[in-house]
Amino acid sequence: MKYIILIGDGMADNAIDELGGKTVLEYAFTPNLDSIAGSGKYGLFATVPQGYPPGSDVANLSILGYDPKKYYTGRAPLEAASIGVKLSPADVAFRCNLVTINDKDGLDVMDDYSAGHITTGEADGIIKTLDREFSKHGVRFYTGTSYRHLMVWEDAPEGVSAVKTTPPHDISDKPVAPHLPNGKGDEKLKALTELSRAVLKDHPINIKRVAAGKKPATSIWLWGQGMPPAMPTLKERFGVSGSLISAVDLMKGIAIYAGLDVIKVPGATGYIDTNYKGKAEYALAALEKQDFVCVHVEAPDEAGHNGNLKDKLTAVEDFDREVVGRVLDGLERFGEYTVLALPDHPTPVALKTHTPAPVPFALMTSVKSGQRGIVKFSERQAAQTGLLIDDCKVMIEEFFGRPEQVCDLT
Template sequence: MKYAVLIGDGMADYPIEKLGGKTILQAARTPAMDYIAAHGKAGYAKTIPEGFHPGSDVANMSILGYDPAVYYSGRAPLEAASMGVTLAPDDVAFRCNLVTIEHGRIKDYSAGHISSEEAKILIETLDAELGTDELSFYPGVSYRHLMVARKNLGAETECTPPHDITGKKIDKYLPRGKDGAFFSDRIKASMIVLELHPVNLKRIEEGKNPANSIWVWGQGHAPKFTPFQELYGKTGAVISAVDLLKGIGVYAGLDVIEVEGATGYLDTNYEGKVNAAIEALKTKDLVFIHVEAPDEAGHEGSIDKKLKAVEDFDSRIVAPILKHAQTSDEPFTILILPDHPTPISVKTHTQDPIPFAIYRTDNKESDEVQTFDEDSVKKGSLGLVKASDLIGMLVKAK
């Protein structure tokens, strides 16, 4: 048996008045996902355990089969693993976004989806200007970067994700609690370094949002994972544009496959991801394909972009993987799902359960679900499940 887990980050949503009361999944054209729902079994899953913030780290850790209550230590350490940054026991890794601040408010949590090339220059400048024996900056992808503090500095600091406060005054959301003043000062110092940086002056000249500040959050120490193969008896690979997913893969002992042109946005290399997955399945049992674009569109509050992202996910990821499964010489199982909702109306993640559907080429049993969306899957025979149990359900199913 071969397995493909296809994750459309943030696809789930609430009913939208401009779409006639439909959700994005209900309004989008998604024949491949609808086929999987109609010819397989469906349900809805709780990806965010009680007491956890509805972040992509927690949600995707659950989907990859790791209970956050057991394994979670923070988002940034996962991204550090993907970036090849080894953390000492007393190192605290922070996610370090490049953001646009205007009139004391976060105008853009992604600094206009700044290019990785531009961002690398800015982060290296910050490391040269603000880095110390206690603090280092590491460049990542687009607006997503890493800051590492040493000697447990910041381990108990309270931070807020920037995508949760877009449009809001930053004053009351700056890092707080123990060591909060230290990190608030670093944010303010970054504004001075970045304001007149040539990269930003050029972006302003081109009508783009400048990356005129950092924002730190998601901190934690390095976690300890039980290898995926030891837990589930299967080999696997992860394909994603974002360091978070790659980092979970690293800690889980999964192969992390780099795809040229994978951006984490609407312009990502969909075909490259599919080709890499099919190639990986020649030697691996299971592959996770993660697409970030629907989540980014949700954070932007763009109905049109989110519809496009979901339809692209369906036609350019789900459809070709489904075709491959149906023509494979081996039995094949496909799981489709978002990691969490990112509703247009709130522009951030919520804890609502998410829809999922499972299709097996060697099992023609199906339930009454005809389309893949938030409401239809509630009729599914699999009911409400704990997301971290889904991988076990897949590999143990007969």
């Protein structure tokens, strides 16, 4: 038996007037997602436990069967694992976005959480400058991908990991002052943020970006902090070998803690120009040697954060055609297989941020496939089935078709 999870990050949405009251999933042409929904178990999955932030970290831990209430310690430690940063027990890792903050009516406003989707090459020069300038303050900066990077507060005081921080994509076009760090260690974090603005103001890379009509990285934004989690691997839990494909450091970090191989696909960008076809091809190749593969596509989420309806529709249809369709065609050669397709959370284009609403899921196995007629993979039809799974352990055991082996490191 081969097992595959296909995640279209942020695909779920709310009803949109411009689409005649339909959601993106209802409006988009998604025959392959529809086929899975019509051939197996179909309903809603609550990926975000009540009281938890609706981030991709929490939601994707749930999808892989890791209860956030047991295993979630923050986003940044997962990303640290992805880029090879070793954390000591006293270190606290922070996600460090490069952002564009501009003055609007006398207030500093979050103009762009991604600094115009700055390239990794450009960002690397900026991150190296920050590390050089700020290492004397007991922090280190590490380059990630595009606008997504890492800051580690070395030997941090106890309680720093509990400081309140805000994801920058949650405050697009809003004043930043009310959302600066608040709690233990906030004075240092706010000082670093302010110092970064002075360092970046005349940075050569920003000068070039502005000259080219691009948004500059005017500041760092620190959030998603935490300490290293202790997680059993999927091999220990279900006896499966596997891989994960994603352009996003967060997902790669989850994979490392879950004991999965991380497959690098050429041209995988984490944006709408990603190599969809390559992701499908590499996933099928991985299944030749392993039991399980998870394919994650970031593009719909980025379009949602940008409030770009056209891009989100394109990303969802590309995901369905180039990833889901190609995978379904290729799976036939393996004989028996199980496929789970779903978003991790909604990223409504009108809100430009995540919401905690349950998401549609479709779970099909070649062993027990059926047909329920014409089905549309969407939030509304999934809700109409009456099926809601609100326990990630139930979902992952259903996916693998067997109970989890007793293995709890918490």
